[in-house]
Amino acid sequence: MKLRKKYLGLTVIIALLGLGSVSFHAYQKAKYAYDDFETPAYCRQCHDLFYEQWDQALMSDAYSHEWDEIEYFQLAVPHSEKDPAMMDAQEGCNGCHTPMAYLAGDVPPPDPKTNPRANESVSCDVCHTITGFSGDTPFNHNYVITPGKTKFTSIKRNQDSPNHQIDTTRFFASAEFCGICHNEKSPFDVWVKSTHLELMEGPYYKEGVVCQDCHMPDGPGKVAKMGDRYDNVQMHLFNGAHDPGKIRGTVEIRIAPHVQGLEPGEPLVLTVTLYNQKTGHKFPTGSVEDRIVWLHVEAIDEGGNVYPIPVDEKGFEGEEYTIAGEALAYQDMGIPLGIENFEGLRREMVPVGDRIFRMPYFDKEGRMTMMQWNTASLGVDYRIGPRETKVETYTFNVPFDVTPGELTIKAVMYYRLLVRSVGEYLKVPESEYTAMTVNEQEVKVTVYP
Ligand code: HEC
Ligand code: HEC
Ligand code: HEC
Numbered sequence: 523m524k525l526r527k528k529y530l531g532l533t534v535i536i537a538l539l540g541l542g543s544v545s546f547h548a549y550q551k552a553k554y555a556y557d558d559f560e561t562p563a564y565c566r567q568c569h570d571l572f573y574e575q576w577d578q579a580l581m582s583d584a585y586s587h588e589w590d591e592i593e594y595f596q597l598a599v600p601h602s603e604k605d606p607a608m609m610d611a612q613e614g615c616n617g618c619h620t621p622m623a624y625l626a627g628d629v630p631p632p633d634p635k636t637n638p639r640a641n642e643s644v645s646c647d648v649c650h651t652i653t654g655f656s657g658d659t660p661f662n663h664n665y666v667i668t669p670g671k672t673k674f675t676s677i678k679r680n681q682d683s684p685n686h687q688i689d690t691t692r693f694f695a696s697a698e699f700c701g702i703c704h705n706e707k708s709p710f711d712v713w714v715k716s717t718h719l720e721l722m723e724g725p726y727y728k729e730g731v732v733c734q735d736c737h738m739p740d741g742p743g744k745v746a747k748m749g750d751r752y753d754n755v756q757m758h759l760f761n762g763a764h765d766p767g768k769i770r771g772t773v774e775i776r777i778a779p780h781v782q783g784l785e786p787g788e789p790l791v792l793t794v795t796l797y798n799q800k801t802g803h804k805f806p807t808g809s810v811e812d813r814i815v816w817l818h819v820e821a822i823d824e825g826g827n828v829y830p831i832p833v834d835e836k837g838f839e840g841e842e843y844t845i846a847g848e849a850l851a852y853q854d855m856g857i858p859l860g861i862e863n864f865e866g867l868r869r870e871m872v873p874v875g876d877r878i879f880r881m882p883y884f885d886k887e888g889r890m891t892m893m894q895w896n897t898a899s900l901g902v903d904y905r906i907g908p909r910e911t912k913v914e915t916y917t918f919n920v921p922f923d924v925t926p927g928e929l930t931i932k933a934v935m936y937y938r939l940l941v942r943s944v945g946e947y948l949k950v951p952e953s954e955y956t957a958m959t960v961n962e963q964e965v966k967v968t969v970y971p
């Protein structure tokens with residue numbers, strides 16, 4: 523409690539001095555040493571269940587994970603060497619991905635392959651010594667942190683711990699706790715990650731539903747090996763977009779054809795209804811610059827001929843970014859890669875004419891970027907909001923040479939963590955851009971002879 527007061531005091535002084543977030547970061551950086559934090563292996567001795575869960579989540583791999591390593595060392599670090607205005611952003615990556623390294627001033631941290639302590643990533647002791655955030659909005663790792671013998675959490679259970687003190691703060695049960703790292707602003711003052719802000723704007727927050735309800739659900743078990751059993755233990759699952767099971771079923775699909783049967787040469791109009799039943803934020807959220815969700819619709823006749831059906835245009839501003847084409851993008855990657863006049867890579871690499879649910883990010887020259895720190899503006903937000911229903915229509919002109927009989931209409935929604943062209947170009951492991959199926963549906967109509 524005493525410690526907390528002291529740091530609260532410090533934060534207030536910083537705020538009073540009228541210093542902005544940059545100086546708050548200067549205050550955080552190099553403030554502590556790695557030795558001020560216990561390792562996850564230390565906590566594991568008694569909290570084995572949470573350790574196993576955390577270890578399987580991306581949280582334990584946020585620094586060492588290969589795509590993070592590639593983006594940081596091949597793009598962010600060289601970019602900050604060429605453009606000093608990017609230095610804060612480059613150092614700041616570590617404030618969220620490996621907070622201990624950032625707080626120790628070990629930036630850039632050592633190569634993950636040498637197994638440094640930075641690989642502990644978002645560790646137990648980092649989260650459990652956070653007591654609040656500075657300012658009005660949690661974002662860009664503005665945590666107030668007090669490493670030491672006291673571990674903070676939302677509720678105190680029956681036992682005391684032989685190895686540490688326990689203090690409680692309701693902050694741990696709030697969405698704001700997560701927003702500290704799940705909201706991010708670029709150096710151009712643009713929200714490039716806004717998962718917590720999206721939750722606040724959506725229907726769940728008003729009902730008291732927070733991140734923990736869906737990502738750290740309560741279940742029966744023990745908090746510590748030697749402790750009691752409880753029926754509402756806070757599971758450290760953190761399942762997210764890297765878990766195909768979490769992605770599956772996020773959106774429900776219904777195809778409604780306007781007629782049950784028709785003749786070759788006639789148009790078939792399809793209304794496809796898409797309902798986001800699962801997320802508290804938008805879908806996709808988080809690293810929206812990388813993520814791609816798209817709907818592929820096709821017709822298959824009895825002869826096995828497949829006809830891809832492009833989506834009907836709606837005519838809103840920026841729609842071209844939501845329909846797959848052949849355009850090139852990501853030219854700004856040429857800056858860190860040292861390629862002059864880099865022509866860019868395929869913008870999406872999904873079947874031309876498919877609807878894409880995304881929000882494009884643009885650099886200051888208006889080119890689409892996947893370097894979120896280089897984002898100067900955002901394009902149309904065509905993601906699917908929490909409990910939102912989107913409706914798309916498709917018009918299929920049934921060809922004269924179609925095989926009469928049953929015509930199957932199939933809609934499949936896919937998800938990719940990373941645009942495939944970027945993954946291939948930067949030699950990111952294929953698992954980062956394998957298409958996962960979100961959902962699918964089929965209906966049949968009859969084509970008369
Ligand atoms: C030697 C065993 C041991 C170690 C090591 C240990 N803890 Fe604990 N911890 C306990 C016990 C026992 C409890 C109380 C369990 C109960 O109430 O059922 C506890 C409780 C907690 C609580 C509060 C939940 C409650 O039950 O009230 C938190 C948070 C916590 N530990 C975090 C950590 C973190 C983070 C680490 C590593 C830095 C750690 N612990 C290391 C034994 C340990
Ligand atoms: C991303 C931050 C984060 C990380 C990493 C994290 N925790 Fe937690 N932990 C939380 C939050 C938040 C809660 C409280 C959840 C709530 O109120 O619903 C919690 C709760 C706990 C509790 C109390 C559980 C209960 O049911 O009373 C213990 C013990 C604990 N964590 C230990 C650990 C250990 C050990 C690790 C590492 C293996 C770890 N935590 C990693 C955020 C984290
Ligand atoms: C009502 C349940 C629900 C709530 C509340 C919720 N989430 Fe999620 N979250 C999901 C589901 C389902 C997915 C998987 C689909 C997806 O990737 O969006 C997900 C995915 C994610 C992902 C991976 C996204 C990506 O594209 O990489 C992150 C990160 C995440 N959630 C963080 C949060 C945070 C932080 C909060 C609170 C601010 C939160 N979630 C609140 C259900 C929820």
Ligand code: HEC
Pocket residue numbers: 580581583584585587590617618619620621644648649699700701702703704733734737738760761762763764765
């Ligand atoms: C100290 C910063 C920090 C805090 C606090 C934090 N996270 Fe995270 N979280 C991260 C980072 C960094 C990643 C992994 C990014 C990567 O490498 O892809 C991550 C990953 C995740 C993922 C997995 C996403 C995926 O694509 O699979 C989920 C889910 C998630 N966090 C939810 C939460 C929730 C819920 C909370 C609050 C209880 C929370 N986080 C608090 C930094 C944080």
Ligand code: HEC
Pocket residue numbers: 587589590593594598611612614615616617618619661662663702703704705706707762763807808809810812895939940
């Ligand atoms: C404010 C905290 C924060 C900052 C600053 C930040 N990140 Fe992240 N980063 C996250 C979180 C949280 C996620 C996970 C979001 C999700 O699952 O969609 C993430 C995801 C990623 C991913 C995608 C991982 C994947 O597996 O798909 C990469 C790559 C990445 N960050 C690199 C960087 C780089 C490079 C920087 C610095 C230029 C940076 N990040 C700055 C919090 C941050």
